[in-house]
Amino acid sequence: MLLQSLVHLASKLFIGGLNWDTTDAEGLRNYFSQFGKVDACTIMRDPAGTSRGFAFLTFEDPNAVHAVTAREHFLDGKSIDPKRAIPREEHLRNTRYxxxxLAPATTSESMKEFFTTYGKVVDATVMLDRESGRSKGFGFVTFEDAANADQLVGKNLVLDEKQVCVYVMLLLRSGLTVSLD
Structure with missing residues (x-):
C-alpha cells in the first residue's frame, strides 16, 4: 500500500501557467497522453467555475513525469509550466516563501535563479495579472528544505535591482495560508 502511494505521488504533475481559456480537461489529457497513459486530469476552478490557470495530472507510469519535465511545452498559444506536484505535507515543512x-521585469525564471544561491529551488512563480499578463509585484518560491530560512526572512535582499521582502508561508490544516516574518 505504501509503495502504491509513493508511485502515485511520483506520477503526479502540477501544470501551471495554463491559458485562462484552457478549460477542457480532456484536451489537456490528450496533449499529455503522448508521454504516457493519463490516469486523471483536473483543471482547478474557482467557486464561479472559472479556470484558476493550473491543473493536476496523474500518469500511470512515473517515468512519464520525467519525460514531460525534460522539455518545454506550449498549449493553447501559451508556454505552460509542468512540474512534479508537491504534496501538501511537504509544504508543512515551511519551505514556501x-x-x-518584485520589480516589474522580474520573471519566474529570474526569481528562481536568484534564490538558488540560498538552496535548491523546487518552484518559483511570479504572480501575473489575468487580464494584462503583467507581474502583480509578488510571487512565491519553494525550496527543497528550510535549511537557509534565516538567510531569507527579514533580510535586505535585492532582486533585479529592487529590494524585496520575504515571508515564510505556513499552510494550515484548513487550507488557508498565512505569512510570518
Missing amino acids: FVGG
Missing part, C-alpha cells in the same frame, strides 16, 4: 516588492 512569499516574495513581495
Whole structure:
C-alpha cells in the first residue's frame, strides 16, 4: 500500500501557467497522453467555475513525469509550466516563501535563479495579472528544505535591482495560508 502511494505521488504533475481559456480537461489529457497513459486530469476552478490557470495530472507510469519535465511545452498559444506536484505535507515543512516588492521585469525564471544561491529551488512563480499578463509585484518560491530560512526572512535582499521582502508561508490544516516574518 505504501509503495502504491509513493508511485502515485511520483506520477503526479502540477501544470501551471495554463491559458485562462484552457478549460477542457480532456484536451489537456490528450496533449499529455503522448508521454504516457493519463490516469486523471483536473483543471482547478474557482467557486464561479472559472479556470484558476493550473491543473493536476496523474500518469500511470512515473517515468512519464520525467519525460514531460525534460522539455518545454506550449498549449493553447501559451508556454505552460509542468512540474512534479508537491504534496501538501511537504509544504508543512515551511519551505514556501512569499516574495513581495518584485520589480516589474522580474520573471519566474529570474526569481528562481536568484534564490538558488540560498538552496535548491523546487518552484518559483511570479504572480501575473489575468487580464494584462503583467507581474502583480509578488510571487512565491519553494525550496527543497528550510535549511537557509534565516538567510531569507527579514533580510535586505535585492532582486533585479529592487529590494524585496520575504515571508515564510505556513499552510494550515484548513487550507488557508498565512505569512510570518
